[in-house]
Amino acid sequence: MMNAASKKSTVFQNIPCTLVTGFLGAGKTTVINQLLASKPIDERWALLINEFGRIGIDGSLLVNFQDEAIDKNSIAIREVSGGCICCTSQLPLQIAISRLLSDHHPQRLIIEPTGLAHPRELIHQLSAPHWQTALQMQAVITVLSGVQWQQDKYRSHDGFQAHVKDADVLVINRYAHLSDSDKQALQAWIAELNTQVHVIWASTVQATPDNASLATTDITALNNQLATPSHIIAQQRTVNISHPPKRSVGLRPPNTALSPTSLSSATQANKDNLVSPDAELPYRYHETQQDMILAGWRLPAHYVLHADELQEWLLRLPSWQRIKGVVHTSDGWLQINFTPDSLTTSTVASQLDSRLEVILQAGDESDHMDLEDASPVTSAIDWEVRDRELMTLVI
Structure with a gap:
């Protein structure tokens, strides 16, 4: 043997x-x-x-x-x-x-x-x-x-x-x-x-x-x-890549006030414990990598979001480069895969939770204007506002 x-x-x-x-x-x-x-x-x-x-x-x-x-x-x-x-x-x-x-x-x-x-x-x-x-x-x-x-x-x-x-x-x-x-x-x-x-x-x-x-x-x-x-x-080539620190915060359920104080507390509690699969839902993280800003949300499976309003909200995000997700919506579970030249959605089987991730181009006001109506992203984007906007889409 x-x-x-x-x-x-x-x-x-x-x-x-x-x-x-x-x-x-x-x-x-x-x-x-x-x-x-x-x-x-x-x-x-x-x-x-x-x-x-x-x-x-x-x-x-x-x-x-x-x-x-x-x-x-x-x-x-x-x-x-x-x-x-x-x-x-x-x-x-x-x-x-x-x-x-x-x-x-x-x-x-x-x-x-x-x-x-x-x-x-x-x-x-x-x-x-x-x-x-x-x-x-x-x-x-x-x-x-x-x-x-x-x-x-x-x-x-x-x-x-x-x-x-x-x-x-x-x-x-x-x-x-x-x-x-x-x-x-x-x-x-x-x-x-x-x-x-x-x-x-x-x-x-x-x-x-x-x-x-x-x-x-x-x-x-x-x-x-x-x-x-x-x-x-x-040829065994090499390159040096550095990674800045990441931040994650807890979110409040829909119809619950999302105060700066509560978000600050959640950030403090999680600053040494970055987003994990076992984290309490819902939550959001954001971080800056190279010249890109990344943000993601995980929501409980029982949160049902308005399908059309969700897609409109995602497409209004400034200077987005990639949007992807698997989300429970009013049209059922949807798979979302958006690039600037391709917007794709399709139905999928039920999932354990909803997940969204967006990648935005950081830069000065004159840089990286992908869409005619898009505004540039800076490192000072107000994620608390984005959290509240997303929570209003939950039915």
């Missing part, structure tokens, strides 16, 4: 691992869904999702793996929320990967780092000696949105460029509106950042208004990369 030590050695030996990166809102979920849907039926896969915020929503947004044709037990998903696994402390990454490997014994691991991170530190970490025998690193797949690239604020953004620089394969989507000259300019821009990257121009097939998939030829090209070794990871 195989003893525990030999079994562990077998589990951690040369497991193919793929990074799927891309800037915030690039379309990584569609690509990962496609990879999961293409999984051989007799294989066990694992997916590690790193969310920059603290609420934990992306696992719910990955819906295709729940298809009846796919054995749910053959795909394990673990979310690491509340910061970037690309930071200089490797402990969260080591724990998350080790647990996935030991608990589920996958035959393939896919890692999705947050879209706000510079992936080079993660690449460096996964090149460390203690992973070189456990993980067999395959091509780094990076998703790039043609809609985003056309805007100078993205093209000139260090974080946006970082994903292209550290890619083995670049999957370009949302480019149908680009002219031939635009495509040539995009190719030249890519070549300046990364001369070795392999480019896939991915066309999509719209199965339903809320569900898109890649064309068959693109799926084949993408799947081929799962068995292609990464030359980027072999």
